[in-house]
Amino acid sequence: MNINRLSWINIIRNPFNSILSLLLMAFGIGIISLLILLNKSIEEKLYSNLNGIDMVIGAKGSPLQLILSSIYHLDNPTGNILLEEVNKITSNPMIELTIPLSLGDSYKGFRIVGTNHEYPKLYKVNLATGKFWDQAMEVVIGSNVVEACQLKIGSTFYSSHGFVEGGPIHNKYAFKVVGILDKSNTIIDQLILTNSESISKVHNHKDHSNHSHEIVEEECSVKNSVMITAMLVKFRSLVGLINFPRQVNETTNLQAVVPAFEINKLISLLGLGSQSINMIAFFIIVVSGLSIFISLYNSLKRRRYELALMRVHGATRFQLVRLVFQEGMIISILGLFVGILFSRIVLHIVSFFIVHNYKPYSIQLSLIKEELWMFPIVLFVGCTASLIPIIQAYRINIPKTLSNV
Amino acid sequence: MLQTKGLSFSYNSSYIFTFPDILLEQGEDLLILGDSGVGKTTLIQILSGLLSPKSGVVELNGTRFQDLSSKSLDQFRGSNIGIVFQKSHFVRNLNMLDNLLLSLYLSKKPQDKQRVIHLLQEIGMSDKLNSFPEELSDGEQQRAAIATALIKKPDLILADEPTASLDDNNCQKTITLLKEQVSSTNAKLIVITHDQRLKDQFNKSIVL
Incomplete structure (x- = not known):
């Protein structure tokens, strides 16, 4: 005791x-x-999903919406932009890397992203099996998609329009799985990746009257011009961050957003x-x-x-x-x-x-x-x-x- | 040897208690009889060093209480004096075994579980080892209280009205137990009471 x-x-x-x-x-x-x-x-x-993305260029609209849709794949995109026009801006020695993103379709709620091979590389995600796409309609899928959709290499599926399940099906062209990515605990796990042409291929054969980017397309009226949803930009040095976005916003009808700023704002709101x-x-x-x-x-x-x-x-x-x-x-x-x-x-x-x-x-x-x-x-x-x-x-x-x- | 000289105490200036001198050798017992209000409890508290007297000296085995600091007096009391109160109290969250062990712990004596069991056997309560205080009857509680005072083998045992709330049968049992235990450990016993039933049980007695 x-x-x-x-x-x-x-x-x-x-x-x-x-x-x-x-x-x-x-x-x-x-x-x-x-x-x-x-x-x-x-x-x-x-912050971890930023992975060195210094700036995002997209259609004018809400900056936060552009960030959420193009980096975190949470919100709807602000609209589409002409690749040609973006390239005019980004052919600048200050810019190290650009990655185009084309959005618009999904499969069972998972977004299909038209991009290039740099995108998975940016997140340091490697293939678990199979290969990366090298032609239109070939896709590589993230690890969560594999689990949820029961897809394997060689499986084919039709995408649906929009980002929620149950949108109209684009049943003209089927996507084919050619590769599966490693689990990375990044947003890539949630995505279906393909090239940009696949997205436009699926959409060009559809009646465009319902699409949000209709006006942009009509204005441009350039035949066979490539549309993308957003461009991820990485600068060679952070000096670019200071003037570049403002210049884009003031002199073009595109929008340039620095994601780190927007995320800080968002976090202080959550705070x-x-x-x-x-x-x-x-x-x-x-x-x-x-x-x-x-x-x-x-x-x-x-x-x-x-x-x-x-x-x-x-x-x-x-x-x-x-x-x-x-x-x-x-x-x-x-x-x-x-x-x-x-x-x-x-x-x-x-x-x-x-x-x-x-x-x-x-x-x-x-x-x-x-x-x-x-x-x-x-x-x-x-x-x-x-x-x-x-x-x-x-x-x-x-x-x-x-x-x- | 317990010795007091010229003890007096007052709670206020209007009345002063004065107490007769006491001299008690090893193994002796003493009954102090007195009616209510003559300062019986006050005397017990002075003899145990809980109250310091207005005047006079208390000395137990050569140690004068007033020479000790309050901390060392606490320790001296803990290891040398056992007190049995009129209404027995225990640490209510502990069973009898733990209550007795706590008494040993606080008086810095070895916590000898066998001795606790043996003592409870002697007072006829070996089956109450794991009982909590509230589960005991009045008579059992009083015997258990004596056990908590005795377990540490004190040199002086002070009992304040130990039988006042007990019937004749329990009264006799309690007083026998006290006297037996005291003589077996060769301690000194002082019982202070107004209970006339105890008058014939003691050789030495003082009336206040």
Whole structure:
């Protein structure tokens, strides 16, 4: 028998109070920890998919929409642009690399992207089996597409128009799978890649009246001109970033966007939302501290005689202080760990349900450095909650307590 | 040897308790009888070093209480003095075994589990080893309280109204147990009470 054991026994022999305080603490910590993990994994995902793309050129419209559609394949494209016109701008010594993207079709919700071989290379994705496309209508598919659509090399399929399942089917030309890509945990896993001609081939044989890029095409009225949706640009040096986008935006009817800027804006917007949830979580932690305080205070009122008795048996003041302090701290720290565990479990469950679509969560089981500041907060709350009970235990008047039975 | 000289105490200036001098050799017992309000509990608390007297000296085996700092007095009390209160109290979250072990731990004595079991056997409560205090009857609680005071083999045992709430049968049992245990460990026993039933049980007695 010792003080450590006694504080532990006092906690488990008082399960309702202890569990209430512990759960409140775990809840507050769990929410904060979950937010930290989500923010971090979303940020990581957003930045890692940039992979050196310095600028995106597309049709005029919302800059964020252009970024979301061309880099993250989340939103609809802003429209189509003439490759010829883009090439005029990009034949500039400052530019190291350009990758054209043609969007418009999908298969079972997975986007078909017309591009060149540089695109998978940009994400350092290699072939798992098969080969890259070398003619129109040949496709290479990402690893998630393989799982979800049961496609293998040699399979053929028809694309549907638009990005959601159930759009009109383009059944004139079938795509044929010639290669499967390695899993890379990037957006490439979600895509079906082919060359740009495949996309225009599928579309040129269709009535264009419904298409969003109709006007652009009519205006240009250039026969056999190649249309693309966006151009990803990598500069030779970051100096290009300063003037180039502004020049494009002011002097052409194209739009140039620097994705890093847009992502920063997006993250600070997300931050506002998570800040208010953070405040609520802090409030829950404070309430948990209050609950620890009340439960210690009440139990001390009942145990006043007990503490005096312990002093009579030879306990020092410091031993009583330790007893009360430990009871508060054990609950706080257990709450902290239960909360961290809780956030992991919730994250695991959430990511289990998001299988098909854009999967933003990499499961992080170990503690991350942004979570470390929760430790001093929990210690502080635990100390503050135990402070008054500790003072009471320290100042207990033995003769008076013993004679007031 | 326990010796007191010229003890007095006052809670306020209007009334002062004065107590007769006490001299008690090893193995002796003493009954102090007194009605309510004559300062029985106050005397017990002075003899145990919980209260310091207004005047006078308490000396146990050559150690004067007033020479000790409050911390060393706590430790001295823990290892040398066992107190049995009128209403027995325990650490409610611990079973009897752990309560007795805690008493040993706090008085810095070795936590000898066999001795605890043996003592509980002697007081006829070996089946209550794992019982919690609230599960015991009044008589059992009083015997268990004596056990917590005795387990650390104190040199002086102070009992404050140990029989007041007990019926005749339990009263007799309790006092016999106290006297037996005291003589077997060669300790000194002081019982302070207003309970007239105990008058004939002690050789030495003082009336307050």
